[in-house]
Amino acid sequence: NAVDASNFRLHCTPAINLFPRRGDRIHLHPGIAEHHVLADRTRPMDFEIHGVEQVEGFGDGNAPMQRFEPSYGAQPRSWHERRSAFYALRRQPRRLSTGQRRTGPRSSYVGSEVFLSLVDGEQAPYSHQLRQLGMQLWCSNRDLPLHMPVGKSSTDFMLDEGGPVASIRCVAGPTRPRSGVTAGDTRWRLISHLQLNYLSLLDAGDDGATALREMLTLYHDPHDAAARRQVDGVRRIASRPIVRRIPVPGPATYGRGLEITLTCDDAAFEGQGVYLLASVLRHVFARQASLNSFTETVLCTLERNEVARWPAHLGNRPIL
Structure with missing residues (x-):
């Protein structure tokens, strides 16, 4: 249990799998009160919703008509200001798809899914003439980092923008993702x-x-x-x-x-x-x-x- 020089590395920093992303538009239909939040519906297993930063309602045009606040958020407001457009979130464990039930998931971590509903100031369904919802999300890559080919190429990570960096190596990890869903009491x-x-x-x-x-x-x-x-x-x-x-x-x-x-x-x-x-x-x-x-x-x-x-x-x- 002795600590020596091999326990220390210079020029290292934690790499957190969390990033902002524009979510897929949600098409609103009468009679549907809850909507599935997706970062990319073409690759749903590669993204997991960590949080919702912003929700905006759109009509026929490209400009947002209504901005929604989190229903239980602590938003600054004046005493005379009344707001009537809110969103509420519900998170639940992800259900296995038909293919996953037949062949099994790609890892033991399945993750969770987030559902969004619109409410007014009285927690009743929000009455609107909107057609779509646009969202700014915080996402992770679910269990995708577990399948990274660490140490098998010249670099383990790529920079979004250019820089004087020859390679970025993963010293330890990636760690297993942990679900945000808590059960029981x-x-x-x-x-x-x-x-x-x-x-x-x-x-x-x-x-x-x-x-x-x-x-x-x-x-x-x-x-x-x-x-x-x-x-x-x-x-x-x-x-x-x-x-x-x-x-x-x-x-x-x-x-x-x-x-x-x-x-x-x-x-x-x-x-x-x-x-x-x-x-x-x-x-x-x-x-x-x-x-x-x-x-x-x-x-x-x-x-x-x-x-x-x-x-x-x-x-x-x-x-x-």
Whole structure:
């Protein structure tokens, strides 16, 4: 696990498979409320919709007649301004075509599809005389990068515009794409995490550790076995009230806070160590403590007992 010169490369940068693209026009017909968003209907498997940047409605001419805003977007507007043209998006896993069901997909990643509907300010179907919709999209190439012939030609990438570059090599990857579709209660868990109650993490018994593991699960790849093992390696979390000197300028000041003891299994963090995780959680705990309190995090392991103890960290959660 030693780090040496072979672990570093100069003149490297991440290459993200995300780019803007004008989507295919959607022809509007009476009685159809939801429309399939496609970047290129001649090659639907080579593009996946990441997001919709802009939606415009067209009539018989080439000039847009109506611009639509995202239904749940935070768009700046004045108090007297009324807008009545919005679009809503729905994403669902892509269904296999007849040919894919017969011969199988080209990879294990199928991806998702996006559907768009037009609504007014009351979330009712938008009444219009439009004929087409034009869209500016953000797209990826779905699973197409997995089939790149990396290292088999003079360069792995081509520049859109000319430049003094002889070749561009792929050092690592490409990584497997990940679907943006979440199932079950994941969305609700993410929403509830926006207003985290740290007291639930410090419940007596195993409930606190269970709540902390569920929170950490939101931040790791569900297909990453090593990350799953590390989350399961968080065994216990406990707290007790303490009195410490508060690290503030001026005369000596003492206050009450919480000592939070995090116990982990060293075997679950083999090759990486648990110190980094505890260092990050120390700041998470402080963000949930009030301004007039503090947290003091202690890291223990099943094998070595107390490993690290951080000084008191003032809470930075504002009080309204």
